[in-house]
Amino acid sequence: MSGLDKLIQGIVHKDPWSLGRLARTIDDDLPGKEEALVQLHAMGGHSRVVGITGPPGAGKSTLIGKLIREGRKRDRTIAVLAVDPTSPYSGGAVLGDRVRMQDHATDPGVFIRSLATRGHMGGLSRSVQHLIILLDAAGFDLIMLETVGVGQEEVEVKDLAQTTIFVTVPGLGDGIQAMKAGVLEIADIYLVNKADQPMADSTVKDLQTMLSMSEVRDSWVPPVLTSVATDGTGVVGVMDEMDRHFDHLEVSGGLEGWRFSVAGSTVTEAVRGRVEESIRTLLDGNSAEFRTDVERVSRKKEDPMSVARRWLAKLNFSPD
């Protein structure tokens, strides 16, 4: 049996070492990655993917810690992918919330992995897609995807998750702002965490007003929930609504649509990834020459478009 086969047999039993090893192969683009993904892709199809998103400080990690506990009570296996945009400048990660999740460190039904965002945006999205393929192949009942921030990133989460939960806090729920950020039409469940703080009620009301104004996409009406994740208040309700949304998807045929959209973005990202890899290899392999060219542009001796055209020619890329 090959090394890869052994690892794959390992993950079927959710063996943490095999999972960690394959996750690293995927994350770091190690040899064997593509072959592994081909096999893993064929094995999956069971996991539910739930995106948990919202601004930093909203308490997402604490909430996820409590959702893990609730999910385990319901006898579900759970994986968490935390997309942690730790500084690209220092490389230093702050473990803070991660530490709280260590409660589950010895439970083989729980797997947690933190992804640093590295390199270009598309790269992150790809890595998450591939890790979901791995966790799905391992048969986790629930994969929770934690992301920071609002904006474009959420759109990518929406492509990958069946259910998206937007977590906010009192005082940040100002309706116009939320709508401006484009989150209102993205989430399936809204959650005002830290609901013991002032202004929680008005934040809930603002969200409800905005939701009542927004166009109806389908028969699902996104609920607005409250929680105090630190003491567990409201967490059971969040998991109940997650289940209710999944049932809704099953009945309404939304799961089919979701599978198609995941497949589409996985293929597109695979194409894009291959091309970007070649660009990176080219620029890294000729960095002195590239620096000289950039220097010329920065001194306005040449324009960036002409320089780009020269490098495209070196890529052997002749699209026209």
Place this chain on the structure above:
Amino acid sequence: MSGLDKLIQGIVHKDPWSLGRLARTIDDDLPGKEEALVQLHAMGGHSRVVGITGPPGAGKSTLIGKLIREGRKRDRTIAVLAVDPTSPYSGGAVLGDRVRMQDHATDPGVFIRSLATRGHMGGLSRSVQHLIILLDAAGFDLIMLETVGVGQEEVEVKDLAQTTIFVTVPGLGDGIQAMKAGVLEIADIYLVNKADQPMADSTVKDLQTMLSMSEVRDSWVPPVLTSVATDGTGVVGVMDEMDRHFDHLEVSGGLEGWRFSVAGSTVTEAVRGRVEESIRTLLDGNSAEFRTDVERVSRKKEDPMSVARRWLAKLNFSPD
């Protein structure tokens, strides 16, 4: 004189119609874009670019409205690029804050443009780079770049802006969370807006503590300021610190580094953009066939990697 020459002559006088026309050419990838950019790039070199970033609801747009007023008092011409991730699903924009900026609608020394985020992340970054080339060619003294969210996006802002201001609000400043979001080593100026709300002092203290713990990159010590943008409190101080940071860059040689980094990312994005355009053209032009392939992947009849390889071959892309 060609149409393009006339437009370019127009922007030298900051003619709003010419500016709008060229901005649309850039935004919508209209014919003539590349030729325009080549000419515009040669003209610029004067503008300061300041990134204003932070979570939605922090009051960035209100602050920018007040900074425009302060900047005009100091006799500076000002352009604003607002990156507004309005929902890709509805296409509906909420103008809210934009409206407040209409105070300046008849002032030719002020130009405001809102960019919807569309398509892939990289695309946004490219569009912003190109619009900065346009506004720089028009000779604006100050270009303010407003972005929502934290995370990867900020890294791109940092590449484009000489000075980055991170705006937060009381209660969201929890140190670990901010550091986790990777913002602390990115901004040159920290601003706690809505400083008349409870917890403002502790948010300032949290930020200061975190900053004192972080590695020193250079001799600039990022200040932590407070403001109440709605009534203008603290806005003069923000602009003073922006000026002080610019003076620091000039003295320390940081401007050279900034010019090189902008040139580097502009060239790289131009290469990437051309390639992504080809991918999009290919997939759009063969959408029925692509859908069939995606369908096969979603039904697990084929894996996404093999499908991607087939489409790469169609791109005539032979990197190896």
